[in-house]
Structure formats: structure tokens, C-alpha cells
Amino acid sequence: MLLLRSFPVSHLLKKRSSASAYSIFRTFNSTTQNENPYNKTLLRTLPNSNIQFYKLADLNDSRLQKLPYSIRILLESVVRNCNGHSITSQDVENVLNWEKTSKKGQEIRFMPSRVLLQDFTGVPALVDLAAMREAISANGGDPKSINPKVPVDLVIDHSVQVDFSRSVDSLKKNQKIEMDRNYERFRFLKWGAEAFDNMLIIPPGSGIVHQVNLEYLARCVFFTDNLAYPDSLVGTDSHTTMIDGLGVVGWGVGGIEAESVMLGQPISMILPEVIGFELKGTLPSNTTATDLVLSITKILREKKVVGKFIEFFGTGVQELSVADRATIANMSPEYGATMGFFPFDYQVSKYLHQTGRDPKKISLIETYFKENDLFMDSSQHTAPCSYSDTLVLNLEEIEPCLAGPKRPQDQVLLKNMQKDFHTCLTQPISFKGYGLSQEKAHQKVNEITFQSKKYNLLHGSVVIAAITSCTNTSNPSVLIAAGLVAQKAVEKGLSVYPYIKTSLSPGSKVVTEYLRISGLDKSLEKLGFFLAGYGCMTCIGNSGDLDKEVAECIQNNDLIAAAVLSGNRNFEGRVHPLTRANYLASPPLVVAYALAGRVDIDFETEPIGISSTGKPVFLHEIWPSKCEIQEIEDEVIKGKLFTSIYESISKGNTLWNELKVNKTSLYPWDSNSTYIREPPFFKNFSKTLVTTHEDLIEARCLLNLGNSITTDHISPAGNIAENSPAGKHLKALNVDKKEFNTYGARRGNDEIMVRGTFANIRLINKMCKMPGPYAIHIPTNEQLPVSDVAERYRQDNTSMVVLAGSEYGSGSSRDWAAKGPYLMGVKAVIAESFEKIHRTNLVGMGVLPLQFMNQQNADTLGLTGFEKFTILSKDVHTHPNKVVEVQTDSGKSFSVQSRIDTDLETQYYLHGGILQYVLRKILNA
Template identity: 40%
Template structure:
């Protein structure tokens, strides 16, 4: 596709970073008149990142089930809307391939037994049969949709192992494969040199319907990796080290490209762990170059590599190919200084050396001397895709069992491999037997504990009044995510998860203290169990080229589902209901906002876990009350009801750790128009009944976390017209715009300025444009008078402003077929 450029442009633009070469090629392949966009790339080289918007058309879409069910329900409702206005329902169809992997619904209800995986899978089907029948209908109804059934693994690991080809054919020519996904960790595919990132479900729907996804031409940071990991230091340690450093370097909204001699010593799974953590350091994508390690991994997975190799070499995407590249800035990280760490107790960037873990615990929980480890979970695509990490965990278990060590009874242990291939590898190597002996039986093939599907705690830990901790090999450890009773959550490599389980307490100094005693009463230390690199390599070399994977569960094939172009909604359902977005009649951003009230005044680091309904539905919540009123005594989890807007709306901002400065304590609390404290949902309903517009105020990094579309959908449905924060994370900000909610940035302490009785106006909206984004926030508080503060609309392009004027993507979709 780059051949469409003239010789001068080809020579000039060869200096672009690899990610921008891919974006430029994408434009050349799809736009009838690419010249204006080519000019933006020239300006990028001359002046850094210009404030320019470009169209992006990904090759395919990756979905997981909890976000995917909401997106497909939206498309099914759009079919109804189109049919109601005289269009054939099939007019609404997938224009590009969509792979939806059911991986977010399995819970660790059963663990520590040989049949745990089978029992958890049976429960998964029992809970989600209605959702799964909807998925089967969708696969039949939408021509380019493929469903990967439950029990096959985590979407990002499946994407890495089975779905990615590297390059695709377009109009008879090869071009780079590109991916967007409804999960922020779609960036894991960047390890293969494939450009992809997470988006909200709404943006995915836009791409699915054949429209380009508008993106800002990004800044690109080269991160040169030098040195090599010392023996005993894992890829997890490297990923957490890089996360901490890049978060401090503020790479939010930027693309990271890795280079340097350290790549010689990083396997493809090592690179995948680093790319997977990209959302945790805030970047849009984290691209590795294509090299021999890339091709060797793809070949081992049974993927053809000849075309990708030729394409990468010819286009300059091959490692060290082409002229020197220009970047927005360059950073250097030395992997030689990385040491074994955990990250916690509530953020992935809070890395702590092993010797400092007890002090870290005391720093964050000064009232507690120690914490019982209630959950030790080997989980998440970040680490279970890495054979070396999983073998290391198995070897520690093997040595621990040989010494007679055991796990304390209060620790709930679990192992959820990201694919059956990894489980088969552990079994073939003879390591699963030792993991089983410590209670790390396979509990299923899905995200499990990493997304909060941890199940109940063991009775020995629950209800003891002690500080409880979790140690998991996941990628997120936000407050209230893993389990509502657990306050300290630490991320760690799989072998460290096993070691922590043996210790049973977070107050143990894993670097120095004994994990336990052997059969003779002698202390056993981590250094006694830790395998060296040669031991791990010996196990890996002893594996055959192909390990036979377990057979596919037949339950999916036997599951009955409806046919037809339109889905037969059941009005009595509590799982799948037609969403309201195409009947809302959204007015859009038409003028200044007056007389608004603050529903929430929040602090820094409010994540999408705080905003979006996630985890179990508490019995006291408005969502549970709605379900009881509709005959559901056991409310289950929000993930099971992502296609029920009645439940999801009531669960927005329903988080026990949410701190609203207008309320008296943490949790799902807000003040209604009469000043009485109630739930966020009930307060919003009361304001809506009086026609009062609502605002949310927050601090730094608002919306950090997963690509949760309901964090924005729920915000809009609550009647919140704007969110004012000191800074936003990219995906959530884009989702807010897609829902017609205005994101504003200001440099003020909202908790000191905004009160429950403050009347607020946002002035200057009429004149909002790309060149005029400065607005005024006017706060009128009784007894304090009227104060004005400068603010700025956090929108990067004319396209985003037009979207806000239209009332969001759903309003635009409705007009297309209305």
C-alpha cells in the first residue's frame, strides 16, 4: 500500500515509527483521497504530534463475553430499529471479522479438587445459558462473527496462539493486520508486531458496522531496553518494573515502541507479558518489532509465517530494518537492575521488592501487623501464556512437596491456565501433580480471579476480622476487584504465588524468612525452592513440539438457540434485554449548561472498576432489589447481566471503596436534591424527576482500568452531562464522548470548591471547536457567591466534537437507520 506514495514521500515517511507506518498504510488502503492525511504524517515528522484526527479501519475485532454481550445486544437492538423504519434487518451486519471469546464468566466456586474445572464449567453454563443462547443466535445472524465457546481459554492468549496471522490481504495486496478489542489488554498482540489496542464496546460497534474509528495521531515513545534479566528474575518482574517506570514517565495516550539489545534475551511470551500490561502504564499500544523470535513462536503455534516474514522485511517493520526512525521522545530502561517484586496493595505500578513487603503492608494498613493470604491464584493471560513462568511455578511446587511443605488451610489456591495448551504442558511435564498436592488444581480456562470471579473464601479465612490479602498473577489489583472482603491485593509471578501460598501470610519476608518447615523440622526458604534458569530450560526442552490438548467440551454444541435475523427478546428476562439507547432521543451538546448539580465529587485514581458495575451484586444494592422484584433471589454478578440495562444502570458507581466527598462515608452513596443521602442511582433518579442536569467531579487519572463500556453508558443514563477531572485515561474518555458526555479538564480541587448545594454552569459550549476548547465553569454556592474557573474540553478532534453535538454514537446510529 505504501507504493501509492510518490518517491519523495516514501523516502521521507520511512523515518516514521513502525506504528505510524502501519496507520499510514491503513489510510492508503482505505481512503479514496489520502493526501490530507499524508500531510498530517509529514507534519508529525516536522513538528512532533500535530493535533490531527485520522481514520482507522482495523482488520478485525476481538471481544470478550461480558463486553461482547452488551455490544451484540446493541447491534441486535439496532436491527430492530432499522426494521422498524423500513430497512431489512440484515442491513445491520458485521463488516469485518469479529472473534468473541467466552472467557470472563467462569467463577472459582470449586477449587482444591480434581474435578474443580468440570464443576465450575457446569455452573458457568447453568448461570449463563440464556446469554450463551443469545451468543449462538448472534453467530448465526451475523455473517462474520465467530464465537469461541467457554472453557477454551482467555481471549488475549487465544488471540496470540490461534487467531493472529500478522498480515492480511486487501484488494490483492498484503497489509498489516490490525486489531481493536473490547478489553484493554488487547495490546498483548503487540508482542507479535501486530498493532492493536483496547476500545470501548461502542467504538467496536462503529468499526463492526464498517465505519472508520477516528483516532488522534499519537505521540510515539521509543523505549530502548538494555541489559538482561538476572537469573531468578522473571518476565513478570520485568513487566511490573516497566509498568512502574512508564507510568512515572507519563506515556498516557501515547504509543510505546520497544527496541534495544535486551530483545535478544526476551522470548515472545516474555514480550507478551510486557505488552499485555500496556493499559497499566497508560499507553495506547506497546509495539515490539517483528524478528526471528516472532516467527518461531507463530510457527510453534502452527501459524504460517512465510508471508508475514516477507511483508515485514519489505515494509521496514522488521527489527533493525530501514533508516533511523524519529520518535516523540526516547527512554532507556536497564533490565539488568530488575529484581523479584510484587505490586500492591491496590495498583499495578506499586512495585515492592520482596524484602520490603511487610513494610509495604504496614505503610498502607498501619492498624494491622500482618495479613492472612486468603487467595493465591495463578490466573490471567499476562502470565499463564508464558511456559517458563508456569514451569517455574510447577518446579517450586514439586520441590515444596518433596520437602513435605503444605499450604495453610485458610489459603484458597487456584490455577486457571490461559489455554488448554498450557495445562497439557504442565501435565506432560509431570508438574501438575505437585501443583495439585498444594491445592493448585485447574479450576477452569478463563480469567477467573483476575476479573473478580474468585468465588467464596475458605471458612478458615472468612469472617475472622483479620486483614485479608490476595496474591495473584494477574494484571489488575484495584480496590474491591478481587473480593469484597480482601483489602490488600498483590500482583506476582506464578512461582511467587506458590511461594506466598506456602507462607500463608503477607508479613513473611519472602527474601529472608522461612516459608515453613520440612518433615524434619528444618526451615525451608524460598531460595531452597526457586528453580534456576537451567532447570526451567531443561523442562521446556523435554516437551514435544506439540502437546495434545484436552478435548473440547460438547455442551456448547448441544445448546439450543433461536434462528432468524432479529432476536426474539424475552421481556421477562433478567439477563438479556433490548437496550434503550436507540429510543432515548439524545439531544446532543447544543448549548451552555445551567443549573447543574454535582452528583459525585471524587478524588484521584478513580478506576473503571469504581464506575462500572463489576463483581458480585451485593444484596443491599439497588440492582439486587430490582432482581428480587423480578423473581431473582440470588443476584449473582454484574458480569452475568451486562446485557440488562436495568441492572447495570443501578450498579453504576456501586463500589464499596468509592469515596464521594459529598457523602458521609465510602460506598454507593450520593445526596438527592433534598440533601438526603441515598444510593447513586436513587439520587440521580430524583434529580432527573426535577429536570436537573448532573455533573461528576474527579481528580487525576479518572477512568484508569479496563475498557468498560458500561462505565460510560451508565454515566450517560444516570443523566450526567459532563465529567470534570484533572486528567482522564484514554479509553474511558473516548467512551464518554461516544455516549455524548462532555469530558472537561481543570486544575482545581473539587472537594474544596463544590458542595451539595452548589449550582453549576458550564459556559462557552456554543463556541466549542478544535481551535476553541477553553470553557468556563461557574460555581454558585449559597453564602460564598459566584466563582468562575477556566476549564478545557478534553476532546482532540473535530470528529469528537461533532459526535458530542450529535448526542453520541447511538444517536448517530439511530439517525442512519431512522
């Protein structure tokens, strides 16, 4: 396999399969496959090589040139994988006819070239594969038949927390705690690297999965067995889309769906509409790529692009570096699209050279894209192809901005921040409001004593300032800008209050090196931004505890305290339980707000601080120019920097290398483990399908929810509270509070995760009198934690449903947002609309997604959740999108539409889930 870099063969990489993706797919699915009908008509040889490829132009179809570039890559995949069985010539015709079929919800099947995992989602995926090996062994099959059929890359990056900050030894301490906390998980992952072929494990402390993917793992083009084909992937983190900035098609899926791809199953997907987004002009000198992506997020959320591809084109595109493009592509989930794609062009080639890839391979990649009509000329002033719809944005109109305080799509211009925050305080409780009275909104200043000095805290006080997450820590320009703001602030004698939890968690070790070489690291450290770890930390909720004095002041005075982070997610309860106002911002603005100490500052009229000479200092005085940033970037960003960093990645670290594992094909489950347990998904599994679906009779409503319920509301995330059902369960197992760790770290334990499902403190159940993670056990009228109520119903064999509003399941916490409700006993979710991936995952777990029709919802139908629901759904698996009737014991009756959207999904649901379907397919092959 010819790659941009040669992967090191070591303990990290057990074995890469030599079989190509197309041959794997053909041989896995059926013994009655036909030869690919395009082998004779489309297989050609790249110039000056012996490498073959499927040349799309030789289809001799005029529709090809009208196809968006992202759709052309899907076309290449169905052509290459066409076998007359799983993928047919009709699929090829459907993609070629994209202009019409995309408007009709046409299903196609897509086989990605590889799968990307991070450890939060990778552990449960491997747990499921290990459990599948047990199930297949129990049914007389070969455990090793459960094995990745395509390359799988797993980066351990979601386990490190900001336990220590603001000190030179923060990194060392945090990494030591990370290893101690996650010993069982890491040992399990290392077992997986040994037990499964075709799997690469990147050890902890290497970087954020998406930046490692961008800088190192991305192939752009695979050259396997003398066959060239585009790099494409699905990942178990929704921000997998960051790779779209490199001209590589990729998007996030649930762990359930990723597991099926790992096992050789294609993704069943609806051929999407593609919105062409024209960019023109150049960004103003005082703005960053972060300001651009937050503006794009607002625009596209208003456009309602859920389930669609966004493809960027125009003269403005060539003005954006790959790092800028990756920032925009990363936040595709925030603006609701499946992906935000930048086709391959000369900027991508420049980036490949800049990051130290092999020049000969880069030349081959360029040749492939040009020969196969996949190379875009970004200098064109017109759309290069046809699109479902188009948008235009002049980059010169972008202004400095943030997003918040509760959602990434709620853009706030920097000049309006003060007014917007004050308005939010007294607005009714909503995505922009906190519902405070005028008296509480203007409460007195609260004094705290911290490190023997007195400080004031009030609404809007910044208590967390974090340069974190792959969105921005992939981009040298904004990190250098942050360093320059820090440098200029230090020169003027400015400082950050010591109670503010400041941290730097870059996407890769490359960042550390170029900050060190430029000398900017010292200035950041003087303001408290010491290196805290390499991984997704504050943005995922791994922000660690606040100092006791700060935490008590916030709680005792019900303060709307603030976090400012350079991340991509700021949903309620996600960043930290005590920061109710969370703002996304560029790294230099994170530094600025840390210096200011509050978010309700007007930087145009108020000084950011007082200099050592007693003079007021304004933000514009310490803001760097584009020329200053570019000069440093040109000086320090070199290919050899990336090469040297990634050459050492195979060495791991001492703590990782010392982990000892048993080299067995079946995992030795430990019944005493509180981290890794064999899940119950395959309990009573049989080789022959014997289950039949019945109507859902007199189900109880577990939750009646509103709009925009995210997977962060559903899926267990963040720290485990001591008084929560999961915390009580751990205490009963004699686990000390200090050893609780996070839900993310315990995703391999279903007993913990089911107790943490619907446990977000910001959840609002309309059936309850108070907000929070509670439900009503209707027979006794008791209000209890959601999992406790679900367990009572489950014990009584009472089925459950969930009522919800629009955009149910948006967000990034994927697999357990479906697994948790399934294990609770939830049989159906009735919502106004679903986020694409979550809907897919519900089907994959055998939970029925149902959608209100005729602009109805729970409120218009007068549903309270206290009814009994009978759903006539026994035949929903017979064909997609079936309309079924729902009846209540109160006499109401209404129609809903099944959101089992494809023929393949009907099979998944029939078998009780996608993994059961795959298991039976393998056993009966």
C-alpha cells in the same frame, strides 16, 4: 482469505466476508468515493507470488525511515484506505510528518483490520447491534444492514468463576455452573453467531481471549483477495495490547467505539507521540518476565505516558521471547500507554513456528514485513528510527518484586515486602495506606476452626492465591517455574493451609497439556492449585466466595487480608470484597506466598516452611534455575501441541452445542429476561437529526471524587450484593440470591447495570461523611446509594454533573463506565484529566468531558459539590476543545476545556452518541 491457520467452518463460524478491509471501507462510507490515488503508484507484487501490497518505500519520502514501526503500520492503513473522502492524501501527509504533527494533536482516522471481543464486553456490544437492527427496522431500513463489516472474533472467557477449588473436579463443576448461570447470555451469543455475518465465536472453556488471540487468532498479515496488509485490531478489553508482543498493532477501546468499527467506521484518533524504550542486557537468573513488567510499569507511570505509544528496541529485546514480550505488552493499560509495541522480528517468526503455524504462510509474512520496511533488526545498538523521547533500561538491574497493595504501578521489591506491608497498615488511607492505629495494626492473632483444625489469621494472612489472568498464563517460563517451585516444595514435605483459596486458571488448554506432559501438574495439585477453569477469573473479580469461617473472621476482626495473584489488576474491591491487600506477582511467587501463608514474610531471613524432617526451608532452596526451566520448556513446547489443541476448538463442548437458537435477523426479546434486555439508547430515535444542544442549567453534583478514580470504581463489576440497589431489584423480580451471578454476566441488562454504576464499596464521595457508594440528595439532605439519588434527580428532570481529580477513568471496565452515568442522567464530568479510552467513551455516549484549566481543580476553586452548576456548553459541538464557562449559584465562575478532541467526535456528540450517528448515516445513505 489466507490465514496462518484455516479457520474451521462450523457452527462457530457462520460466514467470513470475502471483501477486503480496504474495499469494505471504501464502499461503505459514501457512494461518491474516489479511486485510491495510490493504486497506480504504490501497488506492487510480493516476490515469487501474485499477492499485491502497498509498498511504502515507493512514496519516495525520506521521512519514512524516521517513522517508528508502529507509525509505519498506521501509515500503511491510511495509504490503503485513502479514498479522498473519509481518508485523504492529507491524512497520509500528516502521518509522514509524524515528528511534527504528533506534537500538535493532529487527528487521523485509522481502520483496523479486525475487532476482538470477550463475552463481558461482547454481550453488550451485540445487544446494541441487535437494538440497532430494531431501530433501523422501525425507520424503514433493512435490519441486515447492521452487520460487522470487518472480521469479528469473540472469545467467551469472562463468565467462569472459582466457585469450586482445591479439588480434581473443580473444572467440571465450575464449567457446569458457568453454563447454568449464563444460559440466556450464551444462547444470545449463539444467536449472534447465526444472525451476523463475519463473526467467529469461540465457546466457553477454550481459554483467555488474549492468549487465544496470540496463539490462534492472530494473522500477523492478512492476505485477502490477493492483497497483503498488516493484521491490526481493536478490542473491547484493555489488555488487547497483549498482541503487540507479536508485532501486531492493537489496543483496547470501549464497546461503543468497537461497535462503530464493526459497522465500518474508522477510529478517529490523535496521532500519538512514540516513546522509544531501549532494553539492553539480560534478566538475572532469579527474575521473571513478571518482575520485568512490574518494573516497567512503575517507570512508565512515573514518565506519564497516557495516550502515547511505547515502542521497545535494543539488544535486550532479542533476549526476550514473544511470551515475555506479550507479558510486557499486556500491561500497557497499567503503565498508562495506548500500547507497548514490539516490532516484528525473527523472534516472532520463531514463535509462529513454535505454535504450529503454517511454515509457508510464515515465509510469506516475513517477506511482506521485510519488503515493506516493517521488519526490525533487534541486534542494533542504536535506535532504529526517530522517537518523541527515549528511555533506557538495563535488564540486569531487574529484581524480584510484586505490586500492590492497591494499584499495579506500586512496585514493591520482594526484599522490602515485610517492611512495606507493615508501613501500609498505619499510613493514612491512600493507595498505600489503611489508616490503622498502632494498636489495631498489632492486634492479637485471631483463631479459626477450619475442617476440625485450628489456624491463626491476622493482618497480611493470605486467603487467596491464584495463578490467573492472561498476563502470566501466556508464558510457559513462569508457569513451568511455578510448577518447579511446587515440585521442590512437595519433595520437602511443605504444604499450603487448606483455608487458602488456591486456583489455577490458565490462558489456554495448551498450558494444561505442557504441565501434564512435564508432570508438574501433580505437584501443583498437591499444593491445592487444581485447574479451576479456562478464563479470566480471579483477576476480573470472579474469585468466588471464601469459606464461611474465613470470611466471618475477616469481617468480625476488620482484618487486612491478602490475595496474591499472577494477574494485572489489583484495584480495591476488584479481586474480592474481603481482600483489602492485593498483590500482583509471578506464578512462582504466588506459590511461594501460598506456602508462607502471609505476605509480611522476609524470604531472605525467614523460612517459607518446615520440611517433613523438621528442618527450615528457605525460598532460595526451592527456586528453580533458568536452566531447569529452559530444559523443560524446550522438551514440552512443540508446534504439534498447539495444532492439536486448536484443531478441536471448533467442536465446542456438549453443553454449548446443545444450545438451541432461533435463526432470525431480529432478536426475539424476552420481557421476562433478567440478563438480556433491549436497551433504551434508541428510544425516540428519528432518522432526521432534530436535537439541539442547550446550556446545562443549574445541574446538581452527583459525586465529588478525588484522583485516580478508575472504571472499576464506576462500572458495575464483581458479585451483586444482596442489599445493593441491583440486588434489591433482582429480589423484586423473584430472583434468588444464589442466582444473582455477577454484574459482568448481566451487562446485557441496563436495569441492573445502571443500579450497579458507582457501586464500588471503596468509592469515596467527598460530599458524604462515610466512604462507600453513596451520594447526597441535596434537596432533602439524604444520604442514599448513588443510583437512588440519581433516579430521584432524573425523575425531577434535574441534570447532573460529576466532579473528579486526575486520571479519571483509568482501568479496564470500559463501556458501562460511560453507559451507566449516561443512563443515570449525568450530562458532564469535570475532571483534572481523563484516561484516553474513557474520555472517548463518554463522548460516544453523549456525556460531555470537561477539563479544569490553569492547574485548577475542585479543591483549589473551593467547590464542595453542593452548588448548582450552569455550564455554557450549547456550542461545544461546533469545534474540538472549545473553552466554556461554568457558573455556580454560590457566585464562583471558572473556565473549563471541552475534551471533545476531534472533528469526528463533535459529530458524535451532536447526534447524541456514536451509535446514533452511525444509524443515521446508514439510514440516509
